[in-house]
Structures are given as structure tokens and as C-alpha cells.
Amino acid sequence: MMKPNRRNFLCAAGAATLVTAVSTGGIGRAFADTAPEGPFTLPALPYDPAALEPHIDATTMGIHHGKHHAAYVKNLNTALKDHGDLAKLPLEDILAKLSEVPEAVRTAIRNNGGGHANHSMFWQIMGAPGGPGPEGELKAAIDSDLGGLEKLQEAFNTAGTKVFGSGWVFVTVDKGGKLALVSKPNQDTPLMDGGRALIGNDVWEHAYYLKYQNKRADYLKAWWNVVNWKAVGERYAAAKAGTLKI
Incomplete structure (x- = not known):
């Protein structure tokens, strides 16, 4: 069990406390540090x-970030505890060389390292509804490689509904700036293939079930309202420059 300390993540009080805190404006009181020791x-x-209301509710965001993501970080650090040389590597390098990871911890690192990488990207590419759409080189790449934003959204949402069980849908980007659509099971990530995710949407039930129940297609459609295209454009530029990490 994770022990709370002083930072700003969810405390162990649970969803009911978070709902009360959000509704009364005391969001800070619903958070405590659950980060374990480790790299x-x-x-x-x-x-x-x-901030993503009404498309993604505050309760889901709090639990998703402060419980689920925190658990991936805790479990990843636990798996690396006795593997100091491995723990010194950047996460993208560890995930790109999973076949070289000791077998005893390989599955734990695959699942929890992938979960940490995927969610770290996920929070970055979202923001308050109402921002501008893709612009500049990013828009040009979406038009040329994926048939434009409308076709991308349609194909992306279809891929998301077809993920059996839990997983992710990604748009990947290579160093030349070329885009492609892929889906992955569980917490697998394009990093495991040496690739990079430009954007990705989490289709695990914990990402949407409180608000959308079993209506994953509705969640996928609504999610586009909170994509922060400015942040995505920055990731695209970093990918072309070879500096995009997670």
C-alpha cells in the first residue's frame, strides 16, 4: 500500500473525499504525495x-493520476530496486531494450514502465477545452499522412473501439516527421519498438468508466475536445529534432 506524504497527489481517502474536495473548491486538500522512493x-x-470538464470529470482525473499512475511508478521503482545499472537508464532506453532486461523483472518493467511512459505523455497532450486545432507543420503532416484531422479522428476512434479489453491508441511520429496510427494492448507503448508516440488515448476502463460507463465510443469522441494541439505541435517539433523522449 502506498503511504501518503507531502506532495500533491491523491491521498488514500478515496474517491468520495475527492468528490467533496472538488465540489467545495478544496482540490488541494484531496491530494498527497504517493511517489515512492526510486529513480x-x-x-x-x-x-x-x-480543467478537462465536462469531457473528462475531475474525479476520474484525480483517481487516474493519483492512484493508477502513481501505482505504476511505485511498482516500476520496486522492480528496479535491485538493478542499479538498469535504474540509471532513461525510461525510453529501458523500454526499447526489454529483451535485455532480466527475465525476473521484465514483465513488471514492461507493464509498469509502459504505464508510466504512456501516462506521462497522456497528461502532457491534454488541456482545457476550446484551444486551437493543429497548425503549421503538424497540420501539414496530419493532412499528408493521415488524410486530415477529420479522417484521423474517425480512424483513431475506430481503432480505439476495436481494442479488446485494455490498451491504447497512438499516433506515432518518426524522426522525419511521418505519422502513423497504431494500437497497443495493456500498457505497451511505441517506445518498445524504438518509436515515439505523438499522441495517445487511454482506453482502459479506469480512464472513462465513471462518466461514460461502457460507452467507450462516446469517450473517444469527446476526448478530442481536450487535446492540446499546441503541446502536440511542440512534441512534433521535438520528434523531428530527435529530442522527444517519452
């Missing part, structure tokens, strides 16, 4: 948990 840490959300 990897839980990144703070770059916005308030309620």
Missing part, C-alpha cells in the same frame, strides 16, 4: 483536475 517519480498534472 522515477510521478509528474504533477499540468492543470487542475477539473
